[in-house]
Amino acid sequence: xxxALRAENPRGEHLLEVRELxxxxxxxxxxxxRLAGRTRTLKAVDGISFHIRPGxxxxxxxxxxxxxxTTGRLITRLIEPTSGQIRLRGEDLLSFSAKRMRETRKDVxxxxxxxxASLNPRKTIMQILSRPLEVHNLAKTxxxxxxxxxxxxxxxxxxxxxxxxxPHEFSGGQRQRIAIARGLSVNPELMIGDEPVSALDVSIxxxxxxxxxxxxxxxxxxYLFIAHDLSVIRHISxxxxxxxxxxxxESGPVATIFSDPRHxxxxxxxxxxxxxxxxxxxxxxxLKGEVATPIDPPPGCRLQGRCPxxxxxxxxxxxxLVTVDTDHQVACHHL
Amino acid sequence: xxxxxxxxxxxxVHFKLKRGVLxxxxxVSISVGKGxxxxxxxxxxxxxxVTARSVMRLIPTPPGEIAAGTVRFEGRDIYQMSxxxxxxxxxxxxxxxxxxxxxxxxxxxxVGSQIGDVVRTNMGLGKAEARERTLEMLQLVGIPSPxxxxxxxVHEFSGGMRQRVMxxxALSCDPTFLIADEPTTALDVTIQATxxxxxxxxxxxxEMSLLFITHNLGVVAHACDTIGVMYAxxxxxxxxxxxxxxxxxxxxxxxxxxSIPRLDVQEKFLTPINGYVCNMRAPPQGCKFHPRCAHAxxxxxxxxxxxxxxxxxxxxxCHLHDQANV
Numbered sequence: 001x002x003x004a005l006r007a008e009n010p011r012g013e014h015l016l017e018v019r020e021l022x023x024x025x026x027x028x029x030x031x032x033x034r035l036a037g038r039t040r041t042l043k044a045v046d047g048i049s050f051h052i053r054p055g056x057x058x059x060x061x062x063x064x065x066x067x068x069x070t071t072g073r074l075i076t077r078l079i080e081p082t083s084g085q086i087r088l089r090g091e092d093l094l095s096f097s098a099k100r101m102r103e104t105r106k107d108v109x110x111x112x113x114x115x116x117a118s119l120n121p122r123k124t125i126m127q128i129l130s131r132p133l134e135v136h137n138l139a140k141t142x143x144x145x146x147x148x149x150x151x152x153x154x155x156x157x158x159x160x161x162x163x164x165x166x167p168h169e170f171s172g173g174q175r176q177r178i179a180i181a182r183g184l185s186v187n188p189e190l191m192i193g194d195e196p197v198s199a200l201d202v203s204i205x206x207x208x209x210x211x212x213x214x215x216x217x218x219x220x221x222x223y224l225f226i227a228h229d230l231s232v233i234r235h236i237s238x239x240x241x242x243x244x245x246x247x248x249x250e251s252g253p254v255a256t257i258f259s260d261p262r263h264x265x266x267x268x269x270x271x272x273x274x275x276x277x278x279x280x281x282x283x284x285x286x287l288k289g290e291v292a293t294p295i296d297p298p299p300g301c302r303l304q305g306r307c308p309x310x311x312x313x314x315x316x317x318x319x320x321l322v323t324v325d326t327d328h329q330v331a332c333h334h335l
Numbered sequence: 336x337x338x339x340x341x342x343x344x345x346x347x348v349h350f351k352l353k354r355g356v357l358x359x360x361x362x363v364s365i366s367v368g369k370g371x372x373x374x375x376x377x378x379x380x381x382x383x384x385v386t387a388r389s390v391m392r393l394i395p396t397p398p399g400e401i402a403a404g405t406v407r408f409e410g411r412d413i414y415q416m417s418x419x420x421x422x423x424x425x426x427x428x429x430x431x432x433x434x435x436x437x438x439x440x441x442x443x444x445x446v447g448s449q450i451g452d453v454v455r456t457n458m459g460l461g462k463a464e465a466r467e468r469t470l471e472m473l474q475l476v477g478i479p480s481p482x483x484x485x486x487x488x489v490h491e492f493s494g495g496m497r498q499r500v501m502x503x504x505a506l507s508c509d510p511t512f513l514i515a516d517e518p519t520t521a522l523d524v525t526i527q528a529t530x531x532x533x534x535x536x537x538x539x540x541x542e543m544s545l546l547f548i549t550h551n552l553g554v555v556a557h558a559c560d561t562i563g564v565m566y567a568x569x570x571x572x573x574x575x576x577x578x579x580x581x582x583x584x585x586x587x588x589x590x591x592x593x594s595i596p597r598l599d600v601q602e603k604f605l606t607p608i609n610g611y612v613c614n615m616r617a618p619p620q621g622c623k624f625h626p627r628c629a630h631a632x633x634x635x636x637x638x639x640x641x642x643x644x645x646x647x648x649x650x651x652x653c654h655l656h657d658q659a660n661v
Contacts, residue, residue: 063523064523201378201379201550201612202378202550202591203591203594204611205594205607206593206594206596206607209596210604210607213603213604230524234596234598234601235601235602236596268525270598271528272525272528273524273553273598274531274551274553274554274557275553275556275598276553276580278557278576278577282531283524283527283531283532285528285532287525290496291526
């Protein structure tokens with residue numbers, strides 16, 4: 001097993017490697033349902049594998065309920081996976097002791113979608129940004145902390161006059177800058193953004209996307225960028241993984257995914273985006289029906305009920321991700 | 336342009352709050368012709384929803400107040416009507432689709448009884464006829480096996496199906512005018528595509544006019560003929576869709592269009608609009624956009640620019656066009 005791993009990742013060149021990661025939630029867990037055997041399984045993440053190289057941005061895209069946020073939470077171990085491996089710099093994160101895990105948390109930071117909910121309204125910006133420094137022993141004296149917090153504010157484009165203010169005094173865009181500063185405060189290697197710009201208006205969204213880019217260049221950060229907006233993913237990513245109902249259906253370099261999508265779901269997703277240009281073709285849907293449910297899904301491909309290409313094999317065998325081109329993988333029986 | 340069905344003239348809507356007056360809509364003029372689709376675009380808090388709601392006289396007064404201007408529907412002033420007259424118009428002639436079907440629909444009644452109520456009240460149908468009509472509407476908006484779903488509750492539908500139910504209810508009394516307030520914002524992109532297609536086909540089929548409120552420029556680019564752009568309570572630009580997208584005349588519209596990441600090419604950095612939206616309780620003097628505008632001049636800090644025609648049927652409110660006309 002270890003040899004196989006080394007063979008695929010010879011020089012440990014992947015910062016993060018996720019293998020066969022699975023998260024099942026059991027529903028109807030009350031005693032009556034359990035005794036009657038009526039519990040159901042929600043397969044939020046169902047055996048996904050991907051890797052991220054140092055300094056690159058992997059965009060994870062999919063519609064609501066596809067498991068992309070669960071993936072982000074699993075990698076930070078905010079929730080524990082049902083099975084699978086998460087390797088950070090080649091080491092199995094899931095085998096870490098509580099103490100080792102606590103130290104490692106500073107290497108992987110998560111930015112949440114809603115900056116109104118992710119910042120404590122009772123704490124000042126100084127308190128919010130100095131707390132991680134205390135937890136990880138990165139600054140001792142008040143002066144050291146103050147200096148570092150001012151530096152962080154400056155990095156995210158906020159003035160030093162904001163340091164003693166409370167979150168409610170800021171706009172959504174400014175709050176997201178504070179959340180990013182908090183992530184940066186512990187010098188992480190990997191930043192996971194879980195829909196970090198989707199609550200923002202488009203003019204502010206562009207500012208925050210630029211900030212992510214600047215910080216990546218300055219600190220050689222690696223990003224896992226989770227979003228449902230394809231134009232945001234197109235802009236920020238080096239490589240893209242497309243998720244549908246708990247599975248990765250296609251992954252590859254961003255230009256390839258957007259110019260030569262191979263999976264019927266990726267194609268449908270791209271055709272459905274209304275582009276802000278009346279000369280472009282209008283959005284249309286090439287799939288039938290609605291997103292399938294991850295609760296007790298039938299065997300086979302998750303797209304089978306909606307796919308124009310579906311045949312009998314799609315109802316029996318779940319397609320594996322196969323490499324169709326350099327770094328380009330697709331999970332479909334009908335390539 | 337076809338004869339205007341809806342004319343909003345110099346509308347100002349104010350809200351009297353404890354901490355002062357909030358000017359939610361300030362001097363907005365829009366007219367929508369028969370069969371026309373008008374897209375009103377703007378970011379959160381720009382006043383687009385308040386504009387739409389004032390058409391249906393849905394502004395709560397107090398604290399709201401129509402401070403100035405008129406809203407005319409088929410030539411009649413909405414705000415001069417009696418309660419009875421406005422009720423005749425609501426639902427029957429002007430129908431509205433809201434963003435959150437889960438909160439706009441009642442969770443304790445079946446969708447059949449809710450749509451049935453609407454048609455019984457507005458069209459005076461009997462119980463059996465109303466049910467017949469409801470089934471017909473559910474079929475029309477593409478609810479699979481409507482006979483099986485008519486007695487379901489709202490929570491039993493998915494987001495996209497709920498929005499179809501809303502649309503079925505809105506269209507049930509054959510309105511001539513539809514107001515859609517962010518009808519696809521809560522939906523996934525593939526579901527959005529189907530709902531947009533549905534709205535567009537319904538508009539054509541029933542020869543309705545449409546006032547479409549959205550923050551998504553991609554959606555208006557495909558769903559509307561004419562667009563209006565709002566910023567901080569003001570209408571800053573208005574014109575034919577192709578004209579506005581190809582040749583935007585207000586720096587805010589230019590900025591918005593540049594802020595959107597593109598799908599065809601990857602640029603390293605985007606061109607955002609600097610700064611943040613002004614505090615609406617203490618807006619800046621002069622043009623509301625001047626603190627964020629790269630072209631701001633002295634006059635912008637003093638006077639609100641007039642909304643005027645800068646090209647045939649293309650309007651903008653910007654002092655940059657002052658000199659051009661001198």
